[in-house]
Amino acid sequence: MPGKKIVFLEDRPRSADEQMAIDLCLLERMGTGWNRLLRTYRFSGASVTVGRTFGKSIPPEWVILSPVVAVRPTGGGAVLHQDDFCLSLFLSPRPACSPRSFYPLVHGWLSHFLGSLSVDTVALKGTPLPSAPLRGLCFDEPVCGDLLWKSRKVLGGALRITSKGILYQGSLCMPGFSGICLENEFSGWYGKKGEKILEQLLQEEVRSCPV
Numbered sequence: 001m002p003g004k005k006i007v008f009l010e011d012r013p014r015s016a017d018e019q020m021a022i023d024l025c026l027l028e029r030m031g032t033g034w035n036r037l038l039r040t041y042r043f044s045g046a047s048v049t050v051g052r053t054f055g056k057s058i059p060p061e062w063v064i065l066s067p068v069v070a071v072r073p074t075g076g077g078a079v080l081h082q083d084d085f086c087l088s089l090f091l092s093p094r095p096a097c098s099p100r101s102f103y104p105l106v107h108g109w110l111s112h113f114l115g116s117l118s119v120d121t122v123a124l125k126g127t128p129l130p131s132a133p134l135r136g137l138c139f140d141e142p143v144c145g146d147l148l149w150k151s152r153k154v155l156g157g158a159l160r161i162t163s164k165g166i167l168y169q170g171s172l173c174m175p176g177f178s179g180i181c182l183e184n185e186f187s188g189w190y191g192k193k194g195e196k197i198l199e200q201l202l203q204e205e206v207r208s209c210p211v
Contacts, residue, residue, distance in 0.1 A: 006036040006195065010187060016047035016070035016081065023088050023169065024073040031092040031164040038198075040087045040186060042179045051076035051158055059137070074169045076158035077138045084173040085182035092165030095205055099161050103145045105205055106168050109198050110155060111147060116189050119174065121147040121154065139173065149174070 011022070019041055026037065046065040048058060049072050058069060062080050069078075095102055104123060111121050124146045138156045142148065147155035157170035172182060186194070 004035045006038050006198065007034055008190060008195070009037060009039045010183070011039055011041040013042045013044040015044055015068075016049050016066070017068060019043065019086070020049065020070045020072055023167065026088075026090055027073050027160060027162065027167050030090055030162070030167075035092050037090040038087065038190075039090075040085070040183060042085060042183060043081045047081040048078060049081065050078045052160075054078060072158065072169055074158035074160040074167060076156070077141070079138045079156070079171055081171065082173075083179045084171050085179045085186065086169070086171050087186075088170075089168040090165060091202075094161060094164075094166040095202070099159055099166060101205065102166060102168065103157065103159060105201055106157065106170065107145055107147050107155060109194070109201055110170070110172070112197050113186060113189050113194060114147070114149075114154075114174070116193070117174075117177070117185060119149060121149050124148055124153075138171075 011019075014022075023039070026039070047070065048062050048066040048068075049070045050058070052071055052073060053075060054071075054077060056078070058078055062078070063069075065080070065082075089106060107123055111123070114121050124142050124144055139153050142153040142156070146153050152175070154174050155170060155172045157168055160167040160169075174182060177185075
């Protein structure tokens with residue numbers, strides 16, 4: 001992977017169905033002309049997405065806000081998107097190390113971005129024991145590796161691994177920052193520092209893999 005530039009695509013707001021269809025199309029075409037792509041986007045209105053194997057019920061109040069539920073090509077639970085900022089990272093071929101190390105790698109990278117906004121986050125270590133039956137609501141039920149700010153989950157993501165590569169989809173919802181503000185701030189940060197930091201982390205990950 002070193003030496004292969006990451007294509008950066010800042011996409012426009014679209015419906016959840018459209019955004020998920022784009023990611024699925026890109027996933028299926030992975031490795032047929034480009035190797036690495038970072039796509040950022042927002043939703044055009046309140047939206048609900050679920051992981052492709054999600055089998056629980058959606059809260060009725062969510063359905064009122066978004067009658068259509070879009071299925072993500074990755075895993076995970078249900079997310080109510082209102083004013084968040086989303087990104088999808090495609091890498092082909094997939095990293096040599098365990099995919100389990102990729103999730104904290106991406107979240108560690110994004111913690112650098114939040115740090116540039118003077119937002120200090122911590123990655124959740126371990127998954128808390130539930131005090132009630134799990135409902136599969138991502139931002140209400142943080143898991144290991146999610147980013148927390150003042151004990152509140154602000155970033156979660158999910159992976160999809162295929163023979164051609166790996167896809168990470170993440171959603172960032174930060175109190176005090178609108179989705180468009182996060183989008184604009186990220187664009188500037190990525191061009192100045194973010195791309196280099198991500199490249200360094202990916203190269204370090206490759207070097208740490210056992211031969």
